[in-house]
Amino acid sequence: MNIGEVARSSFVAEFGSEPEGCWCAPGRVNLIGEHVDYAGGLCLPIALPQVTAVALRRRADHRLRVRSAGFEAADLDLRDRRVDGWAAYVAGVIWALEPPGFTGADVVVASEVPVGAGLSSSAALETAVAVAIAELSGLPLDDDGRERLAVACVRAENDYAGAPTGGLDQRIALHGRAGHALLLDFADHSSEHIPFDAGAQGLTVLVVDTGTGHRLADGQYGHRRSEVEEATQLLGVGTLREATSAGAIGDPTLRRRARHVIGEIARVREAAEFLRAGRIRDLGPLLDASHRSLRDDFEVSCLELDTAVDAAVAAGGLGARMVGGGFGGSAIVLCEDSRVDRVRQAVAAAAARRDLPAPAFLCATASGGARRC
Numbered sequence: 001m002n003i004g005e006v007a008r009s010s011f012v013a014e015f016g017s018e019p020e021g022c023w024c025a026p027g028r029v030n031l032i033g034e035h036v037d038y039a040g041g042l043c044l045p046i047a048l049p050q051v052t053a054v055a056l057r058r059r060a061d062h063r064l065r066v067r068s069a070g071f072e073a074a075d076l077d078l079r080d081r082r083v084d085g086w087a088a089y090v091a092g093v094i095w096a097l098e099p100p101g102f103t104g105a106d107v108v109v110a111s112e113v114p115v116g117a118g119l120s121s122s123a124a125l126e127t128a129v130a131v132a133i134a135e136l137s138g139l140p141l142d143d144d145g146r147e148r149l150a151v152a153c154v155r156a157e158n159d160y161a162g163a164p165t166g167g168l169d170q171r172i173a174l175h176g177r178a179g180h181a182l183l184l185d186f187a188d189h190s191s192e193h194i195p196f197d198a199g200a201q202g203l204t205v206l207v208v209d210t211g212t213g214h215r216l217a218d219g220q221y222g223h224r225r226s227e228v229e230e231a232t233q234l235l236g237v238g239t240l241r242e243a244t245s246a247g248a249i250g251d252p253t254l255r256r257r258a259r260h261v262i263g264e265i266a267r268v269r270e271a272a273e274f275l276r277a278g279r280i281r282d283l284g285p286l287l288d289a290s291h292r293s294l295r296d297d298f299e300v301s302c303l304e305l306d307t308a309v310d311a312a313v314a315a316g317g318l319g320a321r322m323v324g325g326g327f328g329g330s331a332i333v334l335c336e337d338s339r340v341d342r343v344r345q346a347v348a349a350a351a352a353r354r355d356l357p358a359p360a361f362l363c364a365t366a367s368g369g370a371r372r373c
């Protein structure tokens with residue numbers, strides 16, 4: 001059974017009727033461009049083959065009932081505009097979209113995207129719900145329509161789920177394309193699909209889930225975001241995208257934060273050039289530099305991520321770095337297919353030596369965005 005069928009059959013078991021349909025949306029890894037989306041920067045993510053599926057049936061009243069194996073059931077009245085916990089990712093999208101004629105729903109969620117692994121399970125859920133509602137409400141699902149859904153999903157996450165995230169995750173989940181990375185420009189909201197077929201060049205993007213929980217609503221992410229805003233003001237620019245140097249900032253911490261953002265945006269530009277030229281191997285040193293900057297200047301890495309990254313590179317990875325918000329979660333390693341086993345073993349052994357949780361691995365092939373499934 002694929003994950004869409006799992007959601008559908010759970011829906012029938014839970015609610016005793018067929019859903020109107022099943023929709024799914026992918027998790028993501030960002031190849032490069034971390035902690036720059038909320039600074040008007042550039043990001044270069046791919047959508048994962050792993051998806052979150054949502055089976056949904058509209059209701060004539062205002063109730064929302066949400067179920068997912070392993071999570072507490074949620075029942076609420078959508079008119080209250082109040083919700084705690086994970087159901088906020090469903091209710092928040094409905095509130096942010098205000099779809100015409102859509103009053104309530106029964107929803108079952110089934111997911112292959114590991115939760116808390118920094119692979120955007122929450123954006124996968126939001127955007128799966130968003131395409132379900134859009135299709136049932138007759139909202140367009142072309143590029144512009146998807147962009148409007150992305151904006152609503154970001155609002156749901158910021159205003160209702162309480163995570164002050166920047167929009168990278170929702171955009172790749174909605175706009176991802178198989179065999180392509182997506183260059184996202186957060187200054188003018190333009191984007192470019194760039195061919196990215198690592199497998200065709202004998203390369204693997206290996207994802208290492210360190211098994212260390214990562215959460216975006218617990219304050220550290222928001223703290224970094226406010227430091228970036230402070231640095232922006234000190235430099236007297238609209239966003240750090242406009243800055244070329246952090247040198248004028250007196251406070252050493254804020255200077256390092258800004259240096260990360262400015263350097264990372266430059267690395268994304270270079271990475272995009274390499275991809276346009278089909279030179280995927282050349283991403284390696286950029287990934288390493290990105291990790292160092294996130295570790296030393298932005299200080300969002302942790303022992304588990306550093307251990308995985310160091311072990312992967314020592315075992316012959318072409319480059320590796322943490323991905324997502326940080327403070328736990330996952331890392332990616334770019335490596336030759338022939339080295340994948342060796343890298344996995346080295347990363348697992350390094351974690352065991354330090355008594356860290358056993359990491360889990362998956363391979364990231366650039367996949368499609370939110371859709372009916």
Ligand code: GLA
Binds near residue numbers: 165166169324
């Ligand atoms: C999380 C957020 C994104 C982005 C990344 C860091 O995934 O949801 O908006 O800021 O962290 O690049």
